[in-house]
Amino acid sequence: MQAANGHPAGVGRAACATWPAGPDNLAIVATRDTDWDGVRLHVVTGKGGTGKTTVAGALALALAADGKKVLLIEVEGRQGIAQLFDVPPLPYSERRIAVGLGTRAHQGGDVFALVADPESALIEYLEMFYSLRHAGTALARLGVMDFATTIAPGLRDVLLTGKAAEAVRRKDDKRRRTYDAVVMDAPPTGRIGRFLNVSSEVSDLARVGPIRGHADTVQKVIRSPETVVHFVTVLEEMPVQETLDGIAELRTLGGIRPGGIIVNMTRPLNLPPGQLEAAANSDIDQAQLALGLKAAGLDDSANLAAALAAELTAEAKTALGQQLQQQQLDTARQPCYHLPWLSGDIGLAGLYRLASALREQKAA
Ligand SMILES: Nc1ncnc2c1ncn2[C@@H]1O[C@H](COP(=O)(O)OP(=O)(O)OP(=O)(O)O)[C@@H](O)[C@H]1O
Numbered sequence: 398m399q400a401a402n403g404h405p406a407g408v409g410r411a412a413c414a415t416w417p418a419g420p421d422n423l424a425i426v427a428t429r430d431t432d433w434d435g436v437r438l439h440v441v442t443g444k445g446g447t448g449k450t451t452v453a454g455a456l457a458l459a460l461a462a463d464g465k466k467v468l469l470i471e472v473e474g475r476q477g478i479a480q481l482f483d484v485p486p487l488p489y490s491e492r493r494i495a496v497g498l499g500t501r502a503h504q505g506g507d508v509f510a511l512v513a514d515p516e517s518a519l520i521e522y523l524e525m526f527y528s529l530r531h532a533g534t535a536l537a538r539l540g541v542m543d544f545a546t547t548i549a550p551g552l553r554d555v556l557l558t559g560k561a562a563e564a565v566r567r568k569d570d571k572r573r574r575t576y577d578a579v580v581m582d583a584p585p586t587g588r589i590g591r592f593l594n595v596s597s598e599v600s601d602l603a604r605v606g607p608i609r610g611h612a613d614t615v616q617k618v619i620r621s622p623e624t625v626v627h628f629v630t631v632l633e634e635m636p637v638q639e640t641l642d643g644i645a646e647l648r649t650l651g652g653i654r655p656g657g658i659i660v661n662m663t664r665p666l667n668l669p670p671g672q673l674e675a676a677a678n679s680d681i682d683q684a685q686l687a688l689g690l691k692a693a694g695l696d697d698s699a700n701l702a703a704a705l706a707a708e709l710t711a712e713a714k715t716a717l718g719q720q721l722q723q724q725q726l727d728t729a730r731q732p733c734y735h736l737p738w739l740s741g742d743i744g745l746a747g748l749y750r751l752a753s754a755l756r757e758q759k760a761a
Pocket residue numbers: 443444445446447448449450451452477585661662663736737738739740743
């Protein structure tokens with residue numbers, strides 16, 4: 398059994414139905430506060446539209462419980478985090494955007510956020526290595542950055558992951574870590590392997606020199622046990638398949654650790670055992686249902702019962718399909734967490750609800 402975070406067995410109190418719960422796992426559970434103790438860079442990926450940005454935001458709030466300081470980084474440049482937290486558009490520099498989830502013992506810490514774009518990261522990088530801020534600005538005006546990042550997409554990615562790696566490593570003048578955790582709202586599953594595997598991507602471009610050194614440092618952070626990649630999904634065929642493919646790709650690359658599977662927007666259909674199958678097969682006692690509706694004072698109970706029965710059958714079929722998708726996810730043998738579907742505009746209150754759900758399930 399492997400005990401390190403992100404490895405197939407031995408971590409956590411996961412919600413997956415088939416998560417192994419042998420005595421060894423229980424022993425580990427007893428000594429851990431969360432499934433990801435020791436992890437400092439949480440990369441959040443998933444198929445487009447499954448809730449990556451929402452889950453990354455909720456995870457940041459959850460990680461910032463107990464007075465912890467957390468940085469949330471967006472790399473796709475769409476200002477999704479600003480919209481989510483209802484704050485003005487975020488610049489490249491870090492801004493405090495929210496207070497983390499409070500617990501009985503502690504107030505929530507601070508959540509900071511920034512939008513990392515390759516141009517600003519390159520300017521910062523040039524300044525760090527060559528004191529070249531003005532040159533960087535001039536290069537930006539000339540469009541050199543566009544040119545460089547277009548001919549070498551690997552360079553673009555190393556600059557973005559580099560910003561996260563830098564935040565993870567940063568210390569203040571008393572040598573204390575600036576951030577307890579960094580959460581990255583990352584590119585979707587189809588691009589995540591390439592995005593994180595930057596070292597090999599830039600090797601053709603720069604075999605030696607500071608860019609090479611920078612890429613190697615970034616890779617050290619990404620391939621260390623301090624980094625995991627969480628997959629957000631919904632219980633539908635395509636996103637589940639992409640999740641499994643994404644996890645398999647990371648395992649093939651080696652050294653980049655898959656993290657949790659976060660099943661988002663769940664709407665459990667609470668029927669007693671056996672009744673789900675019956676409902677899916679339209680085996681519903683409509684006469685009984687109509688009697689109940691009539692007793693509740695509803696007119697036209699027969700038609701209403703027929704309509705309700707049809708709806709229940711459709712919902713039950715969906716629920717059975719979701720069970721199958723969950724079984725598929727279980728084959729990945731990664732810790733699994735479930736977040737409820739929230740109706741209406743999620744808003745900050747909804748985000749804190751999702752954060753509590755993540756914390757209750759020991760995802761943070
Ligand atoms: N648990 C939830 N309950 C209800 N709605 C949700 C939930 N999670 C996310 N959503 C909604 O789903 C939509 C997509 O969410 P989000 O923007 O986080 O996804 P994404 O994966 O980041 O999308 P993109 O690929 O476009 O970046 C949003 O409207 C969001 O409010």
